[in-house]
Amino acid sequence: MKKRLYLELENCIGCRSCLAACTQCGGHEERNRNYVYDVNPLVNRQTMPLMCLHCVNPACARSCPAQAIQIHETGAVLSALVEKCIGCQNCTIACPYGIPKFDTEQNLMYKCDLCIDRTKNGIPPMCASVCPSNTLQWLTDEEIGNRKKQFNLDNGKWVSSLPYLESETNVKVNLPGILQGIEKLF
């Protein structure tokens, strides 16, 4: 059963467990590849995570002169192949969300690979495994469909792919509370 990463952004409580968990994934060399941002830091405490959304047509891979960024059969857009990346940093400029990180010492780009050794076997990525607030979830398309019914939006804006993102992505992002104009109670 194919599962995807699904984000309910406004659930985020800013604990940064996902950053810490990311460092512990095999292949991540103890460096995290995701971000957590304040939404309006001078006014409230709301935060939101930001990670690679694994674009269907990834700008990072299209702009790489070395073909170092490969797309896995699961749709995950992988981190740079260590022997191919020539360190030009095109990918960091191309990504519409500013995701890829670059290590100048090692002359190597690294980015979220959706913990490919886990997700290719159906195990959730590290970030989704640890998220305590259900911001990051690992769901089947059917389960995501059920969420859609549960939130019952009539404005057709449910999975906020296009108005909020640049193109179709494998990771699904959702803002049920904000789109419905309600505050969620936990």
Next chain:
Amino acid sequence: MQAKVAVNQKTGKSIDDAFASHFAKSMFLAVCGLVFLSFIGTRMFTHVDLNLYGYMVGTFIFIGGFFYRFIAWGERPPTKVFIKKGIKILLRRSTPKTTVEHLATYNFIWNRGIYRWTQHVLMGWGCILSCFVTFPLVFGWMYFTMDENGYYNIIAMGIQVMTVPADGLIAKLSYNALNITAVMVISGVCMALYRRLKNMQARAEQQFMYDFLPLFMLLLVSVTGLALTFMNIFMHGAGQPAMSLIHQWSVIITLIYLPFGKLAHIPFRPMSVFARNYREHYAEQSMKGCKVCGNEFVSTEQSKDVIEVLGRNDIEFQAKEGHHLAEMCLPCRRKYRIAQFSGFPIHEVKVKEANQDAKG
């Protein structure tokens, strides 16, 4: 698309029109070059070692695969930009230093780990040195003659460069050059195999065909090469002809495979020098300021090139504020996305980006 049209248009005016394609032209030139060098090197084909005939055929097939792969690769829009501009700005004062650091001493691999660096120096230099010895012998660019008085002549490109005593150090080193490099490659490959079996990091990402196959091929080449020497010295040449064939096959298959798998990085990596020059050169020319915060984050040229390359892939990231997303620095671009989700323009709030590294 445009490039394709241009290639196929025959105007009958340029020398390029004599060839069906880029591929045909490169192939023709490479084969001519090899034949010419061999003609000179062998003093008009009088010193051809036909034992090495298989390698010659293998090399020609390799060149075919090589051009096929690299011309296809060079046609990709981002690659084209780097090749074109890389050649244009090749002569920088820092080029020699960059070249040595990127292609010979691999300082950046050192920064990834000393173990990884050691394994790569052994494999990389083992292979490069082997090629320096093997190819000149195969194409007759270099050969040895023996004088009656116990002296050896080393002849390169038909010119006698050195005469050394047959039992001297230089002679010993040159007889054993391939044995030494074989031991280097075997140690390097064993280190790599050990790391691939034990290191969790390597294990997470590796695939059999992509990561192990090239290591086994290198191992086969080196072990059969060493076995040849072993059979010569300790078994008086017994089994040598069969082993010689196995060795030849292993080399030829490795060569043919080279442009298509992990080993393709070998002819490919010089691009990293182009990339470094490109970043340095255009950064000196002019830097791009972020459209939101004004911080300079990339050269104007690279920002422009990336936007153009994306455009050729029909990707347009136009922000509703009128600029392209590639014109914003990375933290602003991330905050801009949060702003799209939340409706509040956090990228315009002058607060420092919160710590994004989970290092405590």
